[in-house]
C-alpha cells in the first residue's frame with residue numbers, strides 16, 4: 003500500500019504563518035494527464051506522492067469549457083482515434099465511454115471566396131475540391147516515404163536528421179508543389195494539427211509527428227493524423243474529455259494540492275525541495291509534467307544542464323482558440339453536412355460538429371488558428387463573437403449566425419499552458435537538443451506529451467509519458 007505523505011507543522015513566524023512543509027517520496031508538478039498518470043502508477047508501486055497543481059482544477063489542456071447553462075463543451079483536447087491505446091485504456095478504467103464523431107454527409111470547403119462541398123467517403127477519403135489536390139497527393143506520397151525513415155521517439159537519429167532539421171515545412175512544401183491549392187492545403191495541415199504556420203516548424207519535427215501517429219505494431223501515418231474516419235479525430239468521450247482527468251484526480255484524492263503553482267525546485271542532499279505557493283515539499287525525486295516552455299518558468303537550483311535549459315527556451319507552444327456556438331438543433335445535419343469545414347479566410351479555419359451523442363442540441367466548434375487569433379488579440383469579447391459567427395455563417399448558412407449561446411477558450415491567454423495544442427520545435431532544435439526532452443537532470447524527471455514517443459502532442463502521448471516516467475522514477479528510488 004502507498005505510504006501517506008507526512009505533514010509537519012513548521013515553526014510559526016510572528017509575521018505570517020509559514021507555508022506547511024511536507025515530505026514524500028516523489029513530488030509530481032502538474033495535474034494534467036501526464037502528471038496524474040505518473041502519480042497513479044507511483045502510488046500503485048507503493049510510493050508516497052504529492053501532486054502540486056497551479057490551477058484550481060485537474061486536466062491542464064483537457065478542459066470542459068462552461069457554456070453558461072450548467073453544461074460544458076470540450077475547450078481543449080477532444081478527440082481520440084485508433085492506436086491511441088493508452089488514453090483508451092485509461093478512459094475505460096475511469097468508466098468514460100466513447101462515441102463516433104459525427105461524420106455523415108459532406109464537408110465544406112471555403113477558398114478564394116467560393117463555398118463548395120465535398121464527400122468524405124471518396125476513393126481517396128475526404129479530398130477537398132481543389133485543382134491542387136493532384137499536386138498535393140504527389141507531395142504527400144513523398145512526405146509519407148520520409149515519415150517512414152524517422153525513428154519514433156528519436157527523430158534526431160534519422161539518417162537525414164540534419165538535412166530535414168535545417169528547413170521548415172514551408173520551405174519543403176514550396177519546393178515540392180507548384181499549385182496554390184496544394185500549398186494552401188499543406189499549410190492548413192500544419193495549422194490544424196499544430197496551430198503554427200508552416201514556416202515556424204522544422205520539417206523533421208513534422209515528419210516525426212506523423213511517424214508518432216501509431217503504436218508499437220502500427221506505423222504512424224499522415225492519414226491517421228488528419229483523418230476523422232480511421233484517424234485521430236474518429237471518436238469523442240461521452241460527457242466530454244475532461245471526465246477522464248477529473249475522475250482520475252478524484253481517485254487520487256487529497257494527494258493533489260490545487261492552487262499551488264510551483265515556483266522553485268532545489269536539488270540538494272540527494273533529494274529535492276519543491277516550493278509552491280502555500281506549500282513546500284521535500285522529496286527524493288520530482289516529476290515535472292508539462293510542456294518544456296511552461297517547465298522553463300520554474301526556477302531551478304543549481305541551474306540545469308545547458309542542453310535542458312536551452313531546450314526550454316527553444317520549444318514554443320502553438321497558438322489556438324476554440325470558438326463554440328450552441329443551437330437548438332444540429333441544423334447542418336438536415337442540410338446533409340458533417341459540420342466539418344476548412345476555410346482560407348475568416349476567423350475560423352476549421353470546424354467540427356461538437357454536439358452531444360444524442361444530437362439533442364447542436365454545437366459547432368471552430369478552431370481559430372495562430373494567425374487569426376493574433377489578429378483578435380486586442381478585440382473585445384463582442385468583436386471576437388461577431389468574427390466567429392461571421393465565419394460560421396459563411397460556412398453553414400445564416401442559421402449559424404443566430405446561436406442560443408457561444409463560448410470561447412483562448413489557450414495562449416492561459417498562464418499555465420501558454421498556448422496549445424502542443425510545444426513545437428523550430429529548425430535545429432530536435433537535432434541539437436532533442437535528447438534533453440526526456441533525460442533526467444539528477445533527481446528531476448520530465449513528463450508531458452512533448453516527451454512521448456507515440457502520439458506526442460496528444461492525450462495518448464501525455465498518458466504514455468506519465469507511464470514512462472513513473473517506471474523511470476520507481477527504478478531510480
Ligand SMILES: Cc1cc2nc3c(=O)[nH]c(=O)nc-3n(C[C@H](O)[C@H](O)[C@H](O)COP(=O)(O)OP(=O)(O)OC[C@H]3O[C@@H](n4cnc5c(N)ncnc54)[C@H](O)[C@@H]3O)c2cc1C
Pocket residue numbers: 031032033034035036037054055056057060061062063064077078079080081082262263264265291292293296297300322323324413418419421422423424449450451452459460461462463464
Ligand atoms: C485546443 C486544443 C485542442 C486539442 N485537441 C486534442 C485532441 O483532440 N486530442 C488529443 O489527444 N489531444 C488534443 N490536444 C492536446 C492535449 O490536450 C495535450 O496533449 C495533453 O492534454 C497534454 O497533457 P500534459 O499532461 O502533457 O500537459 P498539460 O495538460 O499542459 O498539464 C500540465 C499541468 O501542469 C500545470 N502547471 C503548469 N505549470 C505549473 C507550475 N509551475 N506548478 C504547478 N502546476 C503547473 C498546468 O496547470 C497543467 O495542469 C489539444 C490541446 C488543445 C489546447
